[in-house]
Amino acid sequence: MPQNPVNNIDEYLVNKVFDGHQLWELVTIPDNVPIVLMLGLVVFFLWMSFRQAKANDRLIANLEKNPEMAKTHHRNVFPFHKSWDRTVSVWPYLLKREFLAAMIVTAFLIVWSVYLNAPLEEPANPTLTMNPSKAPWYFLGLQEILVYFDPWIAGVVLPFLIVGGLCIIPYIDTNPLGNGYYTFKQRKFAITTFLFGFLVLWVALVILGTFMRGPGWMFFYPGEPWDHTKVVVEVNRNLNDIFGITGTVPVAIFGAVVVAGYLAVGGAVFHALFRKTRVFARMSTIQYAHLVLFFVLMMSLPIKMFIRLAFNIKYVWITPWFNI
Amino acid sequence: MTENKGSGTTTKPPKKSAKERVEELEQELKDSQVWKSVFRHKLDDTPRNRSLAVLSNVFLHLHPARINRDAVRYNFTWGMGGITFYLFVVLTLTGVLLMFYYHPSKVQAFRDILYIMNDVPFGNVLRNMHRWAAHAMVITTWLHMMRVFMTGSYKPPREFNWVIGVQLLLFTMLLSFTGYLLPDDQLGFWAVTVGTNMARATPFLGHEGPFAPELGINAFNDVRFALLGGSIVDANALLRAYIWHCIAIPIIASVLMIVHFWRVRKDGAISGPSPVMLASEVKPPKKR
Numbered sequence: 001m002p003q004n005p006v007n008n009i010d011e012y013l014v015n016k017v018f019d020g021h022q023l024w025e026l027v028t029i030p031d032n033v034p035i036v037l038m039l040g041l042v043v044f045f046l047w048m049s050f051r052q053a054k055a056n057d058r059l060i061a062n063l064e065k066n067p068e069m070a071k072t073h074h075r076n077v078f079p080f081h082k083s084w085d086r087t088v089s090v091w092p093y094l095l096k097r098e099f100l101a102a103m104i105v106t107a108f109l110i111v112w113s114v115y116l117n118a119p120l121e122e123p124a125n126p127t128l129t130m131n132p133s134k135a136p137w138y139f140l141g142l143q144e145i146l147v148y149f150d151p152w153i154a155g156v157v158l159p160f161l162i163v164g165g166l167c168i169i170p171y172i173d174t175n176p177l178g179n180g181y182y183t184f185k186q187r188k189f190a191i192t193t194f195l196f197g198f199l200v201l202w203v204a205l206v207i208l209g210t211f212m213r214g215p216g217w218m219f220f221y222p223g224e225p226w227d228h229t230k231v232v233v234e235v236n237r238n239l240n241d242i243f244g245i246t247g248t249v250p251v252a253i254f255g256a257v258v259v260a261g262y263l264a265v266g267g268a269v270f271h272a273l274f275r276k277t278r279v280f281a282r283m284s285t286i287q288y289a290h291l292v293l294f295f296v297l298m299m300s301l302p303i304k305m306f307i308r309l310a311f312n313i314k315y316v317w318i319t320p321w322f323n324i
Numbered sequence: 325m326t327e328n329k330g331s332g333t334t335t336k337p338p339k340k341s342a343k344e345r346v347e348e349l350e351q352e353l354k355d356s357q358v359w360k361s362v363f364r365h366k367l368d369d370t371p372r373n374r375s376l377a378v379l380s381n382v383f384l385h386l387h388p389a390r391i392n393r394d395a396v397r398y399n400f401t402w403g404m405g406g407i408t409f410y411l412f413v414v415l416t417l418t419g420v421l422l423m424f425y426y427h428p429s430k431v432q433a434f435r436d437i438l439y440i441m442n443d444v445p446f447g448n449v450l451r452n453m454h455r456w457a458a459h460a461m462v463i464t465t466w467l468h469m470m471r472v473f474m475t476g477s478y479k480p481p482r483e484f485n486w487v488i489g490v491q492l493l494l495f496t497m498l499l500s501f502t503g504y505l506l507p508d509d510q511l512g513f514w515a516v517t518v519g520t521n522m523a524r525a526t527p528f529l530g531h532e533g534p535f536a537p538e539l540g541i542n543a544f545n546d547v548r549f550a551l552l553g554g555s556i557v558d559a560n561a562l563l564r565a566y567i568w569h570c571i572a573i574p575i576i577a578s579v580l581m582i583v584h585f586w587r588v589r590k591d592g593a594i595s596g597p598s599p600v601m602l603a604s605e606v607k608p609p610k611k612r
Contacts, residue, residue, distance in 0.1 A: 095384065120507060136500060152534055166493075178475075187476065
């Protein structure tokens with residue numbers, strides 16, 4: 001047990017509260033093992049995609065420099081010889097590989113199931129709250145957002161926006177390049193935006209929620225023992241308080257102006273940067289409007305997180321019915 | 325006595341080796357009515373039989389008879405879609421076996437899990453496999469989504485299949501979430517409490533969401549009540565989670581999977597690796 005609570009990263013490093021044993025215990029809890037695996041797999045497949053993307057981009061660069069080669073080269077980085085068939089029989093080539101994959105997955109599952117037991121806590125007791133009370137790991141991203149937004153946004157509006165935003169991707173992506181092969185240079189905006197949303201705003205928050213959120217949903221550095229008696233003093237204020245605005249109606253109007261202003265400024269900044277791109281010319285007004293809207297709304301999450309952590313601002317818009 | 329020569333002569337056939345006799349028996353078996361009624365085509369390795377092996381099999385004819393030679397490599401697809409489906413099958417099988425030992429009632433649920441873990445032969449392996457396959461399936465779904473995005477395999481003509489895939493992602497996570505409550509332990513109970521408490525904050529439909537008092541929404545008529553079958557996470561919630569988990573969502577997910585796999589074939593099989601396109605080869609946008 002550390003004598004002094006750790007309040008910031010300097011204290012964490014100077015007081016050397018890193019407890020390797022505690023971290024190891026946390027990482028090897030059977031229910032946390034899949035999360036560690038996920039992290040490893042995500043990193044591995046990210047590396048694999050970018051390796052192939054780099055190879056394809058090199059090929060594309062060479063073909064663009066050399067139009068003659070572009071006419072005759074077989075347009076792929078995989079080995080190819082003119083005498084080879086372009087297609088192969090599914091049986092045996094694909095099916096044998098699929099069967100092998102199934103066997104490997106089964107073997108892995110069986111070994112995993114023999115050695116790691118699924119968790120089973122005490123019987124459900126409505127009068128005894130667990131602390132910390134965590135959602136299943138795949139929803140920890142949403143639970144983390146609860147720190148920065150009210151439940152109706154974090155739990156309802158944002159999930160709808162996430163699902164809606166994912167569904168709309170094919171309809172606002174008008175870039176014909178990269179259809180069926182890995183590339184980065186030809187799809188920089190799409191890949192950067194998607195990976196930011198997936199890796200930073202989803203996977204990273206899951207990791208944060210699993211390993212760095214302890215009792216009371218307080219932040220604990222990796223290896224810092226989870227202390228139930230730790231007290232975090234945080235004085236949050238609302239945006240209207242900073243500007244000295246009071247009274248229900250002025251506050252509500254102020255908040256509306258702030259949110260509308262953010263959407264307008266965000267949209268303007270996005271437009272200024274995006275209109276020079278190749279794909280902009282291919283988009284219809286409706287497509288572009290949706291792209292701007294979803295992008296600006298997506299960015300509102302890290303921005304709100306930042307102003308909360310840096311400036312202790314809780315709400316930017318307060319009305320009698322809802323707060324944002 | 326003169327020897328009879330000519331057609332009347334019978335010469336002993338040369339002795340057959342064991343191998344030849346086995347081969348003869350094998351051929352008799354394969355010519356039998358029983359065999360031919362089950363295996364409708366010959367199994368020797370010819371291009372025709374290779375195609376028939378896939379096309380005339382109800383389970384395998386999901387696949388085309390031939391595919392792009394580079395799509396066989398795991399570099400492109402990572403096999404994640406197939407592995408996700410395989411995990412779904414594993415979960416269905418282990419789930420059905422678990423159902424033999426589980427009663428979805430507050431009195432029995434927890435005890436049934438203890439019974440499965442301690443008394444049912446290989447019960448702990450069964451339950452563990454179900455849980456770990458579930459976590460693995462959520463992860464492989466995410467990886468599959470990442471792969472499809474990185475290869476641009478949602479671009480025309482595959483847009484709708486991506487949308488179906490997003491629904492499948494949603495239902496995979498809901499399957500996992502409804503299953504989480506079934507052991508009726510502290511972990512499941514409070515996780516579902518946290519989750520459904522978000523439902524009471526729904527705008528217009530939740531009793532703690534914006535505009536609830538104006539619409540007369542209270543704890544007994546909001547969307548959370550509809551989900552739980554009550555205002556608290558209790559016996560009704562457990563039964564509903566059980567039905568969603570074992571019947572309703574698997575049916576919905578199966579239908580979506582049927583459409584998803586069908587669309588893969590109809591949209592032109594696995595998207596790649598397709599030939600790289602140069603920016604100079606892109607057709608100019610249509611004039612509006």
